[in-house]
Amino acid sequence: xxxxxxxxxxxxxxxxxxxxxxxxxxxxxxxxxxxxxxxxxxxxxxxxxxxxxxxxxxxxxxxxxxxxxxxxxxxxxxxxxxxxxxxxxxxxxxxxxxxxxxxxxxxxxxxxxxxxxxxxxxxxxxxxxxxxxxxxxxxxxxxxxxxxxxxxxxxxxxxxxxx
Amino acid sequence: xxxxxxxxxxxxxxxxxxxxxxxxxxxxxxxxxxxxxxxxxxxxxxxxxxxxxxxxxxxxxxxxxxxxxxxxxxxxxxxxxxxxxxxxxxxxxxxxxxxxxxxxxxxxxxxxxxxxxxxxxxxxxxxxxxxxxx
Numbered sequence: 001x002x003x004x005x006x007x008x009x010x011x012x013x014x015x016x017x018x019x020x021x022x023x024x025x026x027x028x029x030x031x032x033x034x035x036x037x038x039x040x041x042x043x044x045x046x047x048x049x050x051x052x053x054x055x056x057x058x059x060x061x062x063x064x065x066x067x068x069x070x071x072x073x074x075x076x077x078x079x080x081x082x083x084x085x086x087x088x089x090x091x092x093x094x095x096x097x098x099x100x101x102x103x104x105x106x107x108x109x110x111x112x113x114x115x116x117x118x119x120x121x122x123x124x125x126x127x128x129x130x131x132x133x134x135x136x137x138x139x140x141x142x143x144x145x146x147x148x149x150x151x152x153x154x155x156x157x158x159x160x161x162x163x
Numbered sequence: 164x165x166x167x168x169x170x171x172x173x174x175x176x177x178x179x180x181x182x183x184x185x186x187x188x189x190x191x192x193x194x195x196x197x198x199x200x201x202x203x204x205x206x207x208x209x210x211x212x213x214x215x216x217x218x219x220x221x222x223x224x225x226x227x228x229x230x231x232x233x234x235x236x237x238x239x240x241x242x243x244x245x246x247x248x249x250x251x252x253x254x255x256x257x258x259x260x261x262x263x264x265x266x267x268x269x270x271x272x273x274x275x276x277x278x279x280x281x282x283x284x285x286x287x288x289x290x291x292x293x294x295x296x297x
Contacts, residue, residue, distance in 0.1 A: 062242060076274060112196050
């Protein structure tokens with residue numbers, strides 16, 4: 001009987017080393033992030049916080065006509081990303097797989113993360129759901145959410161007359 | 164922040180002592196995987212927003228430095244209203260051992276992932292010595 005199969009820590013597995021971080025640096029960064037979040041006001045979209053083991057971070061920007069949501073998804077392609085719109089919720093799903101040619105390779109060091117994720121973004125009222133578009137380039141996903149023309153018109157209709 | 168969340172957070176690169184940064188932007192240390200196989204060592208690095216034109220790899224003596232510059236991901240005219248990550252350049256250096264054949268290093272970048280193939284020098288490869296019966 002081959003006893004090696006019964007031992008969970010075979011020679012192959014123990015080579016991986018994880019990058020351990022200084023907990024104080026981590027705390028400081030988290031504090032910075034909290035202070036940063038005070039200075040950015042976010043009225044338009046209620047964004048659920050990133051949770052789970054593999055959740056890409058997202059940024060949201062706005063101009064007069066549209067919102068853009070960007071996410072850094074290195075190593076994924078447009079085929080790995082599934083965007084769907086149901087009602088007022090935009091759902092982003094994706095999976096990042098380890099490279100297939102890994103057989104016969106020994107990991108010496110591993111920092112990158114893999115897995116699947118899903119995030120849902122409740123769209124604000126002023127987004128025109130029919131005109132949502134997305135592009136993927138250099139590992140960055142950009143989703144454009146145009147504001148509906150009804151909302152844009154509403155905003156223009158105030159005129160001040162002199163008496 | 165939980166341990167699981169930490170993995171997706173970009174880490175700031177450390178500034179070498181006595182060096183001042185001239186650009187007012189963040190520089191991040193990209194996450195890498197290093198794998199070894201029979202003939203080469205493969206280094207993969209996550210560099211979202213970087214393509215072949217904005218990536219600069221230099222080898223000086225035995226130190227290989229990866230530098231990637233990232234164009235702003237927010238389109239012109241937009242202002243950031245909610246931020247979970249910051250956009251910045253990438254920088255990380257590795258010291259290569261003599262085992263690496265420095266003339267045959269190959270680099271490819273696809274979908275924001277750099278793959279650096281570091282072939283082993285002939286002397287460092289494991290060789291099989293055939294035994295013949297006398």
